Amino acid sequence: MNAERRQTLIVDYGAEILGEFWLTNSMYVKMPVEDVKRYAQEQQHHYILLHPGYEEGGVWGSQDPSVARQAIGSDWLYNAQSSLNNTHECIAVIDTGVRKTHTLFNSPNRINRTVDCIYGGPSCTDTTVNPTLYDSDDDCLSHGTAVASVISANSNDGDSLHGISTACINSYKVFQTIHSSGSSTCTTYLNSAWVVTAIQAALANGDRIINLSLYTNCLNQSLCDVTHAVDAAYDLGAIIFVASGNDATQGQQKAPAHSSKVLTIGAVDLLNLTHTSSYQASGPTSDGRIKPELQAPSGLYTAYNGCGGEGNWCPLNNNGTNNGFWTIDGTSISTPIVTGAAYMLKKQLISYGVANPEPGLIYSWILTLTNGLQITNTTGAGLLSLGWRQCTFMWATLSANQYIENNFAIDSSSDSYGSKRMDVVVWWPEASTQTIRNQVSLKLKSPQNVVLAQANTPQQVWRKITYVQAGNTRIPSGTYVIHIDVGTLQPSASNVRLLLTACTRPE
Structure with missing residues (x-):
């Protein structure tokens, strides 16, 4: 300004x-x-967002991370990437802070930095702004400690408790700890301005994978400051994963979950993977988009700050244990499962020779690797499932009324698992404030030029096709054609950026 x-x-x-x-x-x-x-x-040409009230989310459940890793099939990729050193990227966890001294974060070290975006100024690191109150520790809720643990806890307490990935964590504290002197209890408070500060600080620090296991009370996509911030972060190269929310609402997605440039994550019961958790907030958004985009398990036994539970005050140098565990449930916990998986997929793309993968390409690959046969506002594209046999990737910029085709050569003889399914996703970026969406359609054609499947749902920013070979047999060898048509574009757009992934899969 x-x-x-x-x-x-x-x-x-x-x-x-x-x-x-x-x-x-x-x-x-x-x-x-x-x-x-x-x-x-x-001053009618300006947007005004009144300061929201208390903002938070979270409920409790059970089971250890190895069950969740098995549910999404991630351990093979975790083990296969042990020799890949093509990225030293850290994941930004914007949350309640992290108990960095916990045994699951040390030897090997998982926490790279912890900063306070409430009292640390624009950089979140300036301890002179308020030296008395500056506090980057997770000393009240234990929420951020659990989120970071799901992403990348080490194996110090056994392989069953290690995280989805081995990523390093940059922690940005945005929940203010409120504690009265002499009291053993505490509460927390979230201001959306602190979240925007944290996103800025993460981008300035070079972080390009962001986990937001939080939501605000803002519904209007045009006015929400955090929504504008995540949209801008995407434009600067960030992939952002956001919790769908735990208030069981339908059609009232809050910021930043309603953003069109993030992937919003819902939750399924870890003990019943076909059952959507009863607390999950679901779409559609106010402009008709599917939310959440996908789901992951929740209800995990994982690290906590050792303070005796939510609402118990224990600063880092006080009475907290560094080997505490609890069970925690909610879309806040399903979200870091996808974030950790995205870190590994980004590493994999780099190993394939894609030097700097665009965020939308990561999104399209993740949505390809889901198990749903239909897309709904409850399940999105379904449960994350990290298994594939052959994949192809494409990115292109098209104008209105243009089309592009991508050939996908399948060699069934080299597929010992016998892939019976092909998933194709095209994703494109659009601002959350848009009211008219770009029109993009997707078709899959057989080697004989027969249309096998197509998708053309209005008011979305992605399309998905799932083709299952008839008779539960393997997909025949041959060159399949993926056809993308661009129709009309929203009035201010001259072109659209398309990010495509297609994979054959065994299930």
Whole structure:
């Protein structure tokens, strides 16, 4: 925001500037209510988001991570990548902080940095802003410790408890710990401005994989500051995974889960993988898009901060144990399963020679690797399932009324598992504020040029085809053709970026 407008806010409307965000070209201000109303009337070309109330989510469940890893079939990839050193990228966990001294994060080390985005200024690292209150530790909820553990806990307490990946973690604390002196209890508070600060700080630090196991109370896609922030983060090369929410609502997806540039993750019961967890918030979004895009298991036995449970105060140098465990449930816990998997898939793409994979290509591959046969606002594309035999990838930029085809050569004789299924996904980026969506259709043709399947659902930013060979037999060898048609584009767009993945799979 330019200097003149900044001065107008201060002088004419009595605003106190609390924060400025280059990522969303916005400010976080404290202003008298009457002046807010006057500003809204006089400056109608600006968006105003009133400070939301208390924001949080989470419920509890059971089972250890090895069961979840088996459910999504991730251990083979975890083991296969032990020799891959093509990335030292860390995952940004924007949450309640992390208990970095926990045994599952040390020897080998998993935590790269822990910062406070409430009292640490724009960089989240400036301890001089409020040296008394600066606190990057997970000293109340234990939520961030559990999330980080699901992503990349080590095997110090046995292989059954190690995380999905071996990624390093950069922790950005955005839940303020509220604790009265002399009390053994605590509460937390989330301000969406702190989340935007954390996203900015993560991007400035070079983080390009972001886990947001949180949601705010903002519903309007055009007004939500966190939604604008994650959209902008995608444009800067970040892949972002967001919890669907735990309030069991339908058609009321909150920020940032409703963003069109993130993958929103729902939850299934770890002990019954066909059962969607009763607390899961589901779509559609206000403009009709499918949410969540996919699901992962929840209800895991994993690390916690050793404070005796949620709401018990124990700072890092106090009475917390470094070997504490608990069971935790919610879309907050299914989300880091997908985040950890995405880290491995990105490493795999780099090993295939894709030097800097676009976020949308990772999204399309993840959506290809799901087990659903239908796409709904409860299950999305289904449960994440990390098994594939042959894959092809393509990216291209097309204008309106153009098409492109990609040949996918299948050699069944080299597939000892006998793939019986092919999944094809095309994904493209669009702003969450758009009300008119680009029209893109997808077809799969046989080697004999027969259309096997097609997808053309309106108001989406991705299409998926699942083709299962008749008679439960393996897919015949030959060159299959994937055909993408671009129809009309939203009025301000001159072209659309298409990211395609197709894979054969054994199930």
